[in-house]
Amino acid sequence: MSFSSLGLHNKLLAVLDSLGYAAPTPIQLAAIPPVLAGHDVMAGAQTGTGKTAAFALPLIQRHLERENANSAIRVLVLTPTRELARQVHQSFVKYSEGLGMRSVVAYGGASINPQIDALHDGCDVLVATPGRLLELVIKAMIDVTSIETLVLDEADRMLDMGFITDIRRILKRLPETRQTLFFSATFNDDVFALSKTILQQPKLIEVAERNSAATKIEQQFFEVDKSRKAALVAYLIGAKNWQQVLIFTRTKQAVDVLAKELEKDGISTAAVHGDKSQGARDRGLEAFKAGRVRVLVATDVAARGLDITQLQYVINFELPYNAEDYIHRIGRTGRAGQAGLAVSLVSRKEKYLLDDIEKLIGGTVSLQWMQGFEPGLHEQDEVTSSKRKPSKKALRAKALGNGSKNKPSAGRARRR
Numbered sequence: 001m002s003f004s005s006l007g008l009h010n011k012l013l014a015v016l017d018s019l020g021y022a023a024p025t026p027i028q029l030a031a032i033p034p035v036l037a038g039h040d041v042m043a044g045a046q047t048g049t050g051k052t053a054a055f056a057l058p059l060i061q062r063h064l065e066r067e068n069a070n071s072a073i074r075v076l077v078l079t080p081t082r083e084l085a086r087q088v089h090q091s092f093v094k095y096s097e098g099l100g101m102r103s104v105v106a107y108g109g110a111s112i113n114p115q116i117d118a119l120h121d122g123c124d125v126l127v128a129t130p131g132r133l134l135e136l137v138i139k140a141m142i143d144v145t146s147i148e149t150l151v152l153d154e155a156d157r158m159l160d161m162g163f164i165t166d167i168r169r170i171l172k173r174l175p176e177t178r179q180t181l182f183f184s185a186t187f188n189d190d191v192f193a194l195s196k197t198i199l200q201q202p203k204l205i206e207v208a209e210r211n212s213a214a215t216k217i218e219q220q221f222f223e224v225d226k227s228r229k230a231a232l233v234a235y236l237i238g239a240k241n242w243q244q245v246l247i248f249t250r251t252k253q254a255v256d257v258l259a260k261e262l263e264k265d266g267i268s269t270a271a272v273h274g275d276k277s278q279g280a281r282d283r284g285l286e287a288f289k290a291g292r293v294r295v296l297v298a299t300d301v302a303a304r305g306l307d308i309t310q311l312q313y314v315i316n317f318e319l320p321y322n323a324e325d326y327i328h329r330i331g332r333t334g335r336a337g338q339a340g341l342a343v344s345l346v347s348r349k350e351k352y353l354l355d356d357i358e359k360l361i362g363g364t365v366s367l368q369w370m371q372g373f374e375p376g377l378h379e380q381d382e383v384t385s386s387k388r389k390p391s392k393k394a395l396r397a398k399a400l401g402n403g404s405k406n407k408p409s410a411g412r413a414r415r416r
């Protein structure tokens with residue numbers, strides 16, 4: 001199936017040709033016709049599947065077909081994070097190059113005035129995070145009455161991040177007659193509840209099994225002591241000569257600590273998290289994208305929307321508390337059909353988090369030990385500062401010198 005068979009405008013076909021997009025991805029095949037026809041759409045699509053073009057292309061086509069092309073905000077795209085907002089905006093710019101469509105991006109944590117100036121220069125598509133959009137509406141800086149299409153991108157993440165109140169306040173101000181496109185990587189009761197209240201007779205589209213990881217991503221899980229994780233990361237990257245590795249930690253503090261340790265090991269590393277200024281975050285992401293640093297350590301939110309087609313390696317330094325974050329994290333690799341490897345480091349205390357991940361990916365996870373990094377008999381850091389005494393059994397085993405007697409051999413796959 002080709003893009004031209006989807007009825008796309010010749011000018012759009014020329015842009016796609018110049019980008020080297022030979023054929024539509026499954027989500028594009030499924031979503032472009034109903035979006036073009038003006039239907040509401042509810043799509044289960046993961047990041048990396050080409051979902052941005054799935055909604056951007058038909059919306060640009062509508063712009064091209066509009067005869068009276070006075071500038072007004074006709075498309076509003078809401079995204080959970082500023083990084084994703086910028087990425088979606090850049091996609092609109094890329095796909096509509098030379099087609100006279102103006103996209104503006106607005107997000108919090110950055111000065112509002114340049115964003116207002118850009119809006120006043122003319123805006124057909126506004127890509128925004130919910131908080132900043134609301135601010136613009138409340139301050140009467142934008143007119144949202146001309147909006148014809150609302151896109152909720154990564155709706156699941158918006159709910160996770162507590163944007164439901166903002167979204168409801170925004171919805172009250174939008175025209176009731178509109179097209180609504182709802183994209184979510186994962187679905188749960190909250191996501192369904194929101195979709196029911198805002199979609200009208202939507203076309204349901206699902207291109208990959210719901211809540212599943214993109215199929216080309218190989219997933220490995222290593223059980224390792226918490227105190228040995230940084231060394232294992234440095235080993236994996238160094239010994240295997242991995243370039244461009246994205247590492248997730250749960251907290252901002254852990255980002256900084258790990259980034260410092262990797263730098264000490266001679267691995268060039270950038271760190272991004274919510275406590276860094278927007279400028280510092282942008283510089284870190286850019287350096288990583290451009291290959292000037294080998295590793296990017298990030299929290300979940302900071303890495304949201306990061307799109308590097310060639311990214312091959314993702315490491316979960318710590319498992320996320322929310323299993324759906326696992327899907328989002330590993331979805332940073334394996335993009336646009338490329339192969340990817342996602343390695344998760346699991347300490348003893350994190351093992352319970354694997355149950356939810358298994359449920360979500362619909363399979364069992366095989367925990368392995370990496371030679372030289374096998375979990376120790378006494379995990380001092382995990383036993384915590386209580387200075388709990390080793391058990392008699394452990395002491396006896398140590399005294400007999402057979403502490404590792406019952407361990408599986410290094411590197412061997414092992415069920416928990």
Ligand code: AMP
Nearest residue numbers: 021023024025047048049050051052336
């Ligand atoms: P997305 O899921 O929208 O974040 O897109 C993931 C990546 O796939 C981006 O780098 C896009 O530029 C790329 N992409 C989207 N559609 C196509 C296509 N039809 N052919 C090749 N690459 C694509």
